[in-house]
Amino acid sequence: MATTLKVNGAETRVDAAPETPLLYALRDDLGLNGPKYGCGLGQCGACTVLVDGRAVLSCVTPISVIGSRAVETVEGLGTAEAPGPVQRAFIELQAMQCGYCIPGMMMRTEALLRDNPDPQDHEIRAAFQTNLCRCGTHMRIMKAIRRAAELYRDANPVQEG
Amino acid sequence: MMSGRPETAKPFDLSRRQVIAGAGGLIVGYTFLPAFAQVAAPEAPAPEPAHLPGSLDDTRLLDAWIHIAPDDAITAFSGKAELGQSIKVPLKQIAAEELGIGIDQLTLVNADTGRTPDEGFTAGSMTIQYSGTALRNAAAQVRVLLIAAAARRWGIAPDGLRAENRQIIAPDGRTLRFGELVAETDLHVEALPESPLTDPANFRLIGQSLPRPDIALKATGGAAFIQDLRPEGMVHARVIRPASPGATLIEADIAAAEAMPGVVAVIRDGSFLAVVAEREFQAIGAMRVLQASANWQDGPALPDQTAMSAWLEANVSETGTVAEEGDPDAAEGETYEAVFTRPYLMHGSIGPSCALAVLERDDMTVWSHTQGVFADRDAIAELLNMDPARVRVIHAEGAGCYGHNGADDAAADAALIASKLPGRPIRLVWMREQEHANEPYGPPMLLKLRAKLGDGGMISAWSYDLYSSTHTGRPGGPPALLAGQMKADPYPPFVGKLSIVPTGNGDRNANPYYTIPNRRILWNFIEAAPLRISSLRALGAFANVFAVESAMDELALMAGTDPVEFRLRHLEDPRARDVVERAATEFGWSGIGEPGGTRGVGFAYARYKNLASYLALAVEIEVDPAVGDVRLVRAVAAIDAGEAVSPDGIINQTEGGILQSMSWTLFETVTFDQGGITSTDWSSYPILRFSHVPDSVAVHVIDRPGQPYLGAGEAAQGPTCGAIGNALRNTIGRRVHDLPLSRERVRHALQA
Ligand code: FES
Numbered sequence: 001m002a003t004t005l006k007v008n009g010a011e012t013r014v015d016a017a018p019e020t021p022l023l024y025a026l027r028d029d030l031g032l033n034g035p036k037y038g039c040g041l042g043q044c045g046a047c048t049v050l051v052d053g054r055a056v057l058s059c060v061t062p063i064s065v066i067g068s069r070a071v072e073t074v075e076g077l078g079t080a081e082a083p084g085p086v087q088r089a090f091i092e093l094q095a096m097q098c099g100y101c102i103p104g105m106m107m108r109t110e111a112l113l114r115d116n117p118d119p120q121d122h123e124i125r126a127a128f129q130t131n132l133c134r135c136g137t138h139m140r141i142m143k144a145i146r147r148a149a150e151l152y153r154d155a156n157p158v159q160e161g
Numbered sequence: 162m163m164s165g166r167p168e169t170a171k172p173f174d175l176s177r178r179q180v181i182a183g184a185g186g187l188i189v190g191y192t193f194l195p196a197f198a199q200v201a202a203p204e205a206p207a208p209e210p211a212h213l214p215g216s217l218d219d220t221r222l223l224d225a226w227i228h229i230a231p232d233d234a235i236t237a238f239s240g241k242a243e244l245g246q247s248i249k250v251p252l253k254q255i256a257a258e259e260l261g262i263g264i265d266q267l268t269l270v271n272a273d274t275g276r277t278p279d280e281g282f283t284a285g286s287m288t289i290q291y292s293g294t295a296l297r298n299a300a301a302q303v304r305v306l307l308i309a310a311a312a313r314r315w316g317i318a319p320d321g322l323r324a325e326n327r328q329i330i331a332p333d334g335r336t337l338r339f340g341e342l343v344a345e346t347d348l349h350v351e352a353l354p355e356s357p358l359t360d361p362a363n364f365r366l367i368g369q370s371l372p373r374p375d376i377a378l379k380a381t382g383g384a385a386f387i388q389d390l391r392p393e394g395m396v397h398a399r400v401i402r403p404a405s406p407g408a409t410l411i412e413a414d415i416a417a418a419e420a421m422p423g424v425v426a427v428i429r430d431g432s433f434l435a436v437v438a439e440r441e442f443q444a445i446g447a448m449r450v451l452q453a454s455a456n457w458q459d460g461p462a463l464p465d466q467t468a469m470s471a472w473l474e475a476n477v478s479e480t481g482t483v484a485e486e487g488d489p490d491a492a493e494g495e496t497y498e499a500v501f502t503r504p505y506l507m508h509g510s511i512g513p514s515c516a517l518a519v520l521e522r523d524d525m526t527v528w529s530h531t532q533g534v535f536a537d538r539d540a541i542a543e544l545l546n547m548d549p550a551r552v553r554v555i556h557a558e559g560a561g562c563y564g565h566n567g568a569d570d571a572a573a574d575a576a577l578i579a580s581k582l583p584g585r586p587i588r589l590v591w592m593r594e595q596e597h598a599n600e601p602y603g604p605p606m607l608l609k610l611r612a613k614l615g616d617g618g619m620i621s622a623w624s625y626d627l628y629s630s631t632h633t634g635r636p637g638g639p640p641a642l643l644a645g646q647m648k649a650d651p652y653p654p655f656v657g658k659l660s661i662v663p664t665g666n667g668d669r670n671a672n673p674y675y676t677i678p679n680r681r682i683l684w685n686f687i688e689a690a691p692l693r694i695s696s697l698r699a700l701g702a703f704a705n706v707f708a709v710e711s712a713m714d715e716l717a718l719m720a721g722t723d724p725v726e727f728r729l730r731h732l733e734d735p736r737a738r739d740v741v742e743r744a745a746t747e748f749g750w751s752g753i754g755e756p757g758g759t760r761g762v763g764f765a766y767a768r769y770k771n772l773a774s775y776l777a778l779a780v781e782i783e784v785d786p787a788v789g790d791v792r793l794v795r796a797v798a799a800i801d802a803g804e805a806v807s808p809d810g811i812i813n814q815t816e817g818g819i820l821q822s823m824s825w826t827l828f829e830t831v832t833f834d835q836g837g838i839t840s841t842d843w844s845s846y847p848i849l850r851f852s853h854v855p856d857s858v859a860v861h862v863i864d865r866p867g868q869p870y871l872g873a874g875e876a877a878q879g880p881t882c883g884a885i886g887n888a889l890r891n892t893i894g895r896r897v898h899d900l901p902l903s904r905e906r907v908r909h910a911l912q913a
Pocket residue numbers: 036037038039040041042043044045046047048057058059060
C-alpha cells in the first residue's frame with residue numbers, strides 16, 4: 001500500500017492506505033509540523049498546502065489522487081535561518097497570535113501570489129474566504145499578505161518587454 | 162525560482178525518545194530534572210505571613226521563580242501558560258530587566274506541575290499582573306543577593322555594584338559571574354515584601370516591543386504545538402461521543418472495530434468509549450465504525466432554544482446582590498427600560514483539543530494545553546485513583562483557547578486511555594465535530610435593565626436584573642470532566658454555585674463604572690446547566706457591557722447629548738476619562754449623525770472587571786439593508802493596561818479581541834434541539850471570515866510607567882460589542898437587543 005509522494009522537492013514512500021488524507025501522511029509519516037488539523041472537513045484552511053502550485057485542503061485530499069504531483073508545505077518555503085518572502089512578511093509583521101492557522105494562511109498567500117503578484121484588497125479577501133482564524137489576527141494577516149506581495153515581487157522581478 | 166530548501170523536508174526521526182525543538186520549543190522528557198524537582202519545597206510558614214507581591218504571595222521562595230546554574234544558565238519559572246496570548250516574551254522582559262541581563266540570557270519554563278510554581282489558571286488577563294509581578298520582584302531580590310555576595314567576596318560596600326550581562330561589576334571594573342556567586346548565595350529563601358525595583362526611567366527591556374521567537378518557529382514548520390510532539394512508540398486515540406449530552410452507552414460493535422487494521426485496543430469504561438490504533442487515520446476509521454454501531458440511551462431532553470429567556474426566568478435557584486446603593490425605585494427621573502440577551506457561545510479553537518499521556522510504571526505524565534496544570538493534575542489523579550504526586554501535567558501549547566475549552570477533558574480522556582495501556586504514549590485528538598459539540602460553552606444570559614434620567618441630564622437610578630448560571634466550571638475535579646461523567650461509576654455532573662466576588666463572574670461588569678447615585682444590581686442565579694459551561698474570555702462582561710453601553714447611548718439620546726460627552730459626564734476616574742477622550746479624538750468623533758443611511762458610528766467604554774484595564778473604542782459600520790448584513794469598517798481603541806511591558810503585545814491582543822468580539826456580536830450562536838447540539842462544524846457555527854474583516858483597526862496604548870500591570874487580554878470583548886450595537890442603532894434608527902446582531906434580526910428591525 002505504499003505511495004510515493006513528492007514533498008518539498010524530495011520523493012518519499014509513504015506506507016499508508018490510499019484513502020488516507022494527505023494531511024496525515026505529511027504530519028505522521030513525514031513528521032512535518034506546518035500543515036495543521038483544524039476540521040478535517042475542508043472548512044477551515046488550517047491544512048492548506050500546495051499541490052502543483054495550487055492551494056489544496058490536505059485534510060480532504062486522499063494521497064491516492066496526488067500521484068506524482070509536487071506537494072509543498074511551509075517547510076518548503078524556507079527555514080528559520082533563511083525564510084522565504086511569505087515567511088519573512090509574517091515574521092516581520094509579527095502576524096500571529098497563537099499561530100495555529102498561520103501556516104495555512106501562508107500557503108494560501110503563496111498560491112495567491114504565484115497566480116497574482118499584485119492582488120487587490122477584494123481579491124485577497126476572496127482568496128482567503130475559506131481560511132479561518134479564531135484569534136482575530138486578520139488585520140495583521142492582511143498586512144502580511146500585502147507585505148509578502150512586495151517581498152515576492154522583489155524576489156521574482158517581472159521581466160519587462 | 163522559489164527559495165525552497167528541500168532538505169527541510171527530511172522525514173522526522175520518529176525514534177527519538179526525547180524531542181527537543183529549537184528556540185522556545187517543546188521539551189519532551191519523561192523524567193523529572195532532579196535540580197528542579199524540589200522547587201517550592203514546603204517551609205514552615207510563619208504564623209502571620211506578610212503579603213508578598215503578585216503570585217509570590219502563594220509561592221514565596223525565590224528559587225521557585227529564578228534558578229541560576231554554576232555555568233551562568235538562568236531559568237525563570239512561571240506557573241502561567243502560553244495560550245497564544247504571547248506572554249512569554251513580556252515575562253522574560255520583566256525578569257531580565259531586573260536581573261540586568263539580556264532577554265536571550267534567560268530561559269523561561271511555563272506551567273509544569275513538576276517544575277513551576279502553582280499559579281492557578283492562566284485566565285482573566287492576570288498573567289502579567291500576577292506572574293509578571295512575582296518575577297519582577299523575585300528577580301530584583303536575586304540581583305540584590307548576588308550583589309551582596311560579590312560585595313562580601315571583595316570586602317567592599319554593595320553600593321555602586323551593578324548587575325550586567327550575567328556578571329556583578331564593581332565600580333573599579335572588577336567582575337564576578339552570576340554562576341560563581343550562586344554557590345555562596347542562598348536563593349532558597351522567602352522573598353521580602355519590598356523589592357528595589359528598577360526605576361522606569363532606566364528600563365532597557367520593559368516597554369519595548371520585542372519580536373516573539375515562536376513566530377519564526379511557527380512560520381517555518383518548527384515543533385511548537387502539542388500536536389507536534391511525537392514520542393517513540395506513540396499511538397493514536399480517538400473517543401466516541403454521543404449526540405445527546407449525558408447519554409449512556411448501551412452497546413457498540415467493539416469486535417468489529419478490534420478486527421480493523423492497526424487497531425491496538427478498544428477501550429470501554431461505562432459510557433466512555435475510545436479506540437487506539439497504530440496510525441491516525443486507522444483510529445479515525447475505527448472511531449467511525451464504533452460511532453455508527455453505538456447505541457446510546459439519550460440524556461435529559463434539552464430546553465427549547467427559541468425560549469431560553471423563559472427557561473432562564475423559570476430556573477432561578479437563588480438571587481444575590483452584586484451592588485446596592487441608595488434607592489433606585491424612589492429616585493426621580495424619566496425611565497428607560499430594556500431587555501438584552503446573549504446565547505450560548507463556543508470557544509471554537511481552530512485546533513481541536515489534543516493531549517498526550519503515558520503511564521510508565523506508576524507515573525502518569527500528561528501533556529495538555531490546559532489553562533490549569535495543577536487543577537488538571539489533581540482532577541486526573543482523583544479520576545484514576547492515583548496519588549497526585551505520581552501524576553505530572555506539563556503544559557504544551559495548543560491553538561488559542563480563549564478560556565476553558567475541551568483541553569482538560571481531552572487530557573483526562575488521554576490519561577484514562579493511557580491508564581489502560583501502560584507504556585504506550587497515547588496521543589488523543591478530538592475531531593472537529595466533537596470539539597464543537599462537547600466543549601464547555603459560555604452560558605446564555607438574560608439582562609433586564611431599568612434606568613432613570615434625572616435633573617441636568619444625569620442618570621439618577623440604575624436597576625439591573627441579570628439571569629445566568631455560573632460562567633466557570635472549574636476547578637471542578639472529575640465531575641467537571643467528560644471522562645468523569647462517562648466512566649463506569651460516573652461522577653455526578655459539576656454544579657456551579659453562586660459566588661459574588663470583586664472580579665465578577667456572570668456578574669462581571671454588571672455594575673456600571675459610572676457615577677450613579679442609586680443602583681441595585683442583582684444576579685438571579687441558575688444552578689441548572691443543560692449544557693456544560695465554563696469560562697469563555699471575559700465571562701459575563703461581554704454581554705453586561707453590551708447592555709450597559711446600549712443603555713448609556715439610549716440615555717444620552719434622551720438627554721439630547723452626544724454619547725461621548727454623556728459618558729464623560731458620568732466618569733470621575735481620570736484614567737477612564739483619558740481612554741474615552743483618546744479614542745474619540747483618534748477616531749475623529751463628531752457625533753452620531755442621523756440614522757437612515759448605510760453607515761453609522763458607535764462608541765463604548767468599560768473598565769474590565771471594574772478594576773483592571775480601561776478601554777474605549779469608536780467604530781464605524783456598514784449595513785446592507787437588503788440582507789441585513791453588518792460589517793465593521795473601522796475601529797479605533799484606546800487602552801490603559803497600566804505599565805505597558807510590551808506595547809505591541811497589548812496591541813496584538815486588543816486587535817484580536819476586537820475582531821473576535823465582533824464575530825461573537827454579529828455571527829455566533831450555539832444551536833441545539835432536544836436531541837443534542839446542532840452546531841457541529843464551521844458551517845453550522847459560522848464565525849468571522851475575511852469578507853467581514855475591517856478596513857482598519859487602530860489601537861492606542863496609554864502607557865503608565867510605574868503603575869501596576871492591569872492585564873490586557875480581555876478588555877476589548879465587552880466594549881466592542883457595545884460599540885457595534887450602538888453603531889447599528891445609529892445607522893438604522895432601531896436597537897437590536899438580542900445577540901448576535903444577525904442578518905435576520907437586522908432585517909427584522911428594519912421592517913418593524
Ligand atoms: S483541516 Fe482541512 S480545511 Fe480544516
